[in-house]
Amino acid sequence: MAEDTAVLLEGKDLELWRGETRLFSKVSFQLKAGELLHIVGPNGCGKTSLLRVLCGLTLPETGEVYWQGKKLARNRANFHASTCYLGHRESLKADLTAEENLVFQLGLRCWLSPADIHGALERVGLTGRRTVPARSLSAGQKRRVSLARALASGAKLWILDEPYTNLDVAGRELVDQMMSEHLGRDGLVLLVAHQAHGVADGVRRRLELG
Amino acid sequence: MEWPGLGSAFWLQLTRDLRLAFRHIGQAANPLMFFVMVTTLFPLALSPAPELLEAIAPGVIWVSALLASLLAAESLFRQDVEDGTMEQLALSPQPLSLLLLAKTTSHWLMTGLPLVLMAPVVGHALFLPTEAIPATMLALLLATPVLSLAGAVMAALTVGLRRGGGLLSLLILPVVMPVLIFGARATDMAMQALDVSGVMYLLAAVLLLAISLAPAGMAAAMRISLD
Numbered sequence: 286m287a288e289d290t291a292v293l294l295e296g297k298d299l300e301l302w303r304g305e306t307r308l309f310s311k312v313s314f315q316l317k318a319g320e321l322l323h324i325v326g327p328n329g330c331g332k333t334s335l336l337r338v339l340c341g342l343t344l345p346e347t348g349e350v351y352w353q354g355k356k357l358a359r360n361r362a363n364f365h366a367s368t369c370y371l372g373h374r375e376s377l378k379a380d381l382t383a384e385e386n387l388v389f390q391l392g393l394r395c396w397l398s399p400a401d402i403h404g405a406l407e408r409v410g411l412t413g414r415r416t417v418p419a420r421s422l423s424a425g426q427k428r429r430v431s432l433a434r435a436l437a438s439g440a441k442l443w444i445l446d447e448p449y450t451n452l453d454v455a456g457r458e459l460v461d462q463m464m465s466e467h468l469g470r471d472g473l474v475l476l477v478a479h480q481a482h483g484v485a486d487g488v489r490r491r492l493e494l495g
Numbered sequence: 496m497e498w499p500g501l502g503s504a505f506w507l508q509l510t511r512d513l514r515l516a517f518r519h520i521g522q523a524a525n526p527l528m529f530f531v532m533v534t535t536l537f538p539l540a541l542s543p544a545p546e547l548l549e550a551i552a553p554g555v556i557w558v559s560a561l562l563a564s565l566l567a568a569e570s571l572f573r574q575d576v577e578d579g580t581m582e583q584l585a586l587s588p589q590p591l592s593l594l595l596l597a598k599t600t601s602h603w604l605m606t607g608l609p610l611v612l613m614a615p616v617v618g619h620a621l622f623l624p625t626e627a628i629p630a631t632m633l634a635l636l637l638a639t640p641v642l643s644l645a646g647a648v649m650a651a652l653t654v655g656l657r658r659g660g661g662l663l664s665l666l667i668l669p670v671v672m673p674v675l676i677f678g679a680r681a682t683d684m685a686m687q688a689l690d691v692s693g694v695m696y697l698l699a700a701v702l703l704l705a706i707s708l709a710p711a712g713m714a715a716a717m718r719i720s721l722d
Contacts (some may be wrong), residue, residue, distance in 0.1 A: 341722050365587060393504050394588055395499070
């Protein structure tokens, strides 16, 4: 099928400056359905900044990001509806429970039944903690709530910034498993992680920064 | 790709913010406390003579309302930006201007509307004639949303700064000066039993202008702050 092999996400000649320092330049890549791009590089080389450029939070100095062949700025709502971004911060409201947080965040982007959200929380192992305010969850449990958000969002493109942080061994395996399944469903993954990931199949690629 | 409509997004954002505010009701009540305290301190500090208090009542009520909403503007977006939920709003398929307008609406319901409802009590304490109370309440009802909207635009602009408090007041004050002038004038005219409809129309026009322009300004300023 033509659509499956089409390039979905493309970055062309991206360059970003922060103050007087150039973080990166001439970064180009193409990503098709079912592919994972693993971005690696030393601390402070601009990996997170690159992800923020790719999801449209930061404007690059030069270069363009394309989603389904259209410039990001012209296609913002469509792109954001098919993207799920997991950043450094967990983006949870401390006074709301894990469930309330998900109901709100996902409610802005898709129609979900409570069962879908319970299912996602069960998958990440938080069934018993879903009515606890997020402030009393541990760092690893908060990360698992974010993973549940990615699972339930139904997004085509996952942008994961250090998803392994704070997770125990079982949690890290869960991330690998989730990514493998997502790639199997023709999803796309942009991954920033210092450690090697455990995704076996799917097309994996590496982008070295710095 | 399809996603829920604007109405349900607005409602979700509004109810989430109200729920959060009710879980911290003490913090949300701060501007109201400030308003009541300042206005009741004047009779104590000046003199409890009714003629004097009646003469200064319009000015005291309006300046306190303005300062109370200025105090509230600082906290409007800061928490959301700090815990990262604002990024997620900016990355949702919904227009950021709509979500920020919903946040501002909830903010007004928690900090602006109580000022309107408290105005009769405060007016009574300052010997404001009873005839002037309905006009003052109506004028506050039209003016406090403008204060919230103007505060929201400036708060979005300064939220990226570490110490934006002083700058925020400097930015908001000139913009809301007309509201203060017309509002105090409305109370003043009502006290002299003059026709206040002209002032009310002006305040309503300012409110319509703010509702139509401020959301776009908030969204643009917020995207810059998040960059």
